[in-house]
Amino acid sequence: MRTAKSAPEGPPAAPSGARAARKRQAILEAAHRVFLREGFGAGVDLLAAEAGVSKVTLYNHFGSKENLFKEVIGRTLDEALGASESLIIDRLAESDDVRADLLAACRSWVSGLATPEVLALRDVIAGERRRFPALGEIWQERGPVRQHAALARALGRLDERGLLRIPDMELAVLQLSGLVLSPHLVYGSYGADMSASLADRLVEGGVDMFLARYGTGAAVPGK
Amino acid sequence: MRTAKSAPEGPPAAPSGARAARKRQAILEAAHRVFLREGFGAGVDLLAAEAGVSKVTLYNHFGSKENLFKEVIGRTLDEALGASESLIIDRLAESDDVRADLLAACRSWVSGLATPEVLALRDVIAGERRRFPALGEIWQERGPVRQHAALARALGRLDERGLLRIPDMELAVLQLSGLVLSPHLVYGSYGADMSASLADRLVEGGVDMFLARYGTGAAVPGK
């Protein structure tokens, strides 16, 4: 009898064990695919079928469709931002060739986020924000906020080292993001994707514009 | 008997007359409010109630919820973009003080689009794009595409007149948009709105960055 004991059963505890771990993983992978393909409107029956799992099992593990979606958001963002986050941004901070490393960081940043999958997920979340505010909060926290913090840290370090001069860091971060990334987010939301050529011109042109404004003479070694 | 005559009744013709015009207007105004507040998920019953109109009347006028929403999108964008479109952009083309007029154009542009209502509508459309692609197309066509065309025309004219030098117009338009407008669209999608101070720094900083890159000596008269 499971409903015994006493009252306070908050989260009824997800199943444990080897089999449960496999099922859980299968559900998460299927949900990743299905949510990206169909949006949050995808039915729970479909999610369960795609995972090769019964609906009951799905509910035993995640409790609700919303919870499952939250997990998927977190995983997707970690995957999309992991590369540029620690790898590139931290390397940028101690760079000796700011232009080259800033270009690399921005390329990685854009290629991680400006994919049809991530853009579609972003739109789904934006559209569902009114009904499920928690989704938007998770996205914001594990996405833009984290990324901007990392970028601000790296740029601040470059300022300290005299390679850049940035009087208004909040503004500078938004500007860099606006120059190299935002066009993808804003104009990729309507299905019309961007040519690779234009994407590249955005990164190069944006970085040059950024350095023309905030660079010091010391920013490029060979020049 | 209305279903008589012969076959080809495509759009069954909206009601006409004085009363019908009033009702139609009431429906559009209510739908504007409700869709902005509740998103496309708002029930037709609610829309009709808010308009002080029966559901049947609503369907007689617009045929479907989707059609009604399309009308609302068009009206909202015309209202949001009308000011900056013809008024400012055309004035910018023949400007003698590019910095001042570009600042004015951008301020008008941002203040028209970066309102909670327009941002919310944008999110709703983005989220519903999978189910109703026509909504996204209307938004894109009557919004960004039109606006970018006007901006490109004005900047092209300034190039002709020797006040700017813009080798890649497509890139330049995206950059200006990215600098002054995109941060609102991208980071306003999560409820966290932007301080007036930051919005102003974005416009001023963005225009200066833009002119530093594309301006010629002739761009500012007094200098």
Added chain:
DNA sequence: ACTGAACCGAACCGTATAGTTCAGTTCAGG
């Protein structure tokens, strides 16, 4: 003042979906 278009409201239809229940089956750890 009359006539028909336009309107009302309430019931109705069909469909879709989140989440639950349950009786019976599979699996894994002790």
Added chain:
DNA sequence: CCTGAACTGAACTATACGGTTCGGTTCAGT
């Protein structure tokens, strides 16, 4: 190898929504 936790599938509840139908009422143009 055996016991109970975890899983299955299918039926079930409850709800919500888009759109239609219908009998009866209001209004506006002639």
